[in-house]
Amino acid sequence: MASFNRETLCIKIQTEDFDLTTEISALRQDHKNIGAVVSFVGTVRDMNEGDEVSVLELEHYAGMTEKSLEKIRLEAHQRWSLEASMIIHRVGKLLPSDQIVLVAVASQHRENAFHAAHFIMDYLKTNAPFWKKETLPNGDVRWVDSRVSDQEAAQRWAV
Amino acid sequence: MASFNRETLCIKIQTEDFDLTTEISALRQDHKNIGAVVSFVGTVRDMNEGDEVSVLELEHYAGMTEKSLEKIRLEAHQRWSLEASMIIHRVGKLLPSDQIVLVAVASQHRENAFHAAHFIMDYLKTNAPFWKKETLPNGDVRWVDSRVSDQEAAQRWAV
Amino acid sequence: MTSRTSAIHILYFANFREVLGQAEENLPATHNTVSELLTTLAARGEPWKVALFDNENLQIAVNHDIASRETPLKAGDEVAFFPPVTGG
């Protein structure tokens, strides 16, 4: 459970891109009894609500972001038997097909890792203070609306 | 849906290791409208049934393996709206913490990718002809028993 | 001018920041709850009333924790107002 308390490694908010292999290797380090690693990568789609998207800009609430992500991560560790987990979320300007977010969970058995990664993403979507603003090819700029489906997804995990 | 029919890229049985970043990049190529990529990596645990494990050897039924994995993959594409998916399974001798299997699924929305990756793994565990043989530190060699929990996991996806 | 430690520090995010024309400000710590603070802000006029006071989807955080209109406030607290989050 070494990395369980290494908060600085488990939550990262950054403008730069991340490399999946590097991050998963770091996550697995010192945990020999891991049998399953589930990772989720969210990427910028080139379409939203029927419109082409040229640029996506991510704003966040520094300070609260880290705290809320760590709270979600620890909640996952309380609900499922996990060996390690991490969350990386990018902020700033992104382009279509860029990586936005990585959630990775390692456990002895796959069921726990699948549930925990899904849970973390659903909670992140509704509880972590990030906001997306998209620029269309004609120059129009608009804030992305929250989705009812995301609210419903998070509510399914209510205990 | 370009890679949907590129069977040679979607199913790989190999002795060599794989690199997560490289494989996910290949999976995402030519699919700009991907918003979610869920990957599962199975790794060799250093313990099984209370005993330390030194070496794990994977045998498979060449010919049937590819066919059964492709069947599982296509079934996932029929059940959920997916952009692309792939399965890599290693065979031969592996050591603790080595990567065994990669299942990666890309979709527009995360719910589909999470379900499909989980489904593929649960079906692979019970339907693809692979067998594990483990060597203990004292030299004892034994075939790994199938798990009732894997049967139950697969049955939960029955339609 | 109220100094930060004896005041309530307020932050506005995303479209709130744009509609209200500011990212942050300090107000006196004479407001005992978020609701009282919102009443003061609503008195500034239409955009404040619509974006915050009347907004059923208003999200509130006090000292980095999700809060509600009933959450009590004291000097030094950081209050943030923002629309529903859309990260991930």
Add this chain to the structure above:
Amino acid sequence: MTSRTSAIHILYFANFREVLGQAEENLPATHNTVSELLTTLAARGEPWKVALFDNENLQIAVNHDIASRETPLKAGDEVAFFPPVTGG
């Protein structure tokens, strides 16, 4: 000796291969079902009867598809017998 095309080709995997002491063989295509083939094999004695015929967990594939004891056989078919799979 039966040639492969006029025969049924049989494969044994994992511990079956070890217990039965062989990985593959050809038998005449005079067996109309997997069940008939299993009866022939069981007549060879204890390990064959125990590992295959009496084994409730016996897994069967015919031409790379999961099959059952009732699956019909014809010349040229490939039949595989194996224990429950444990990959992944």
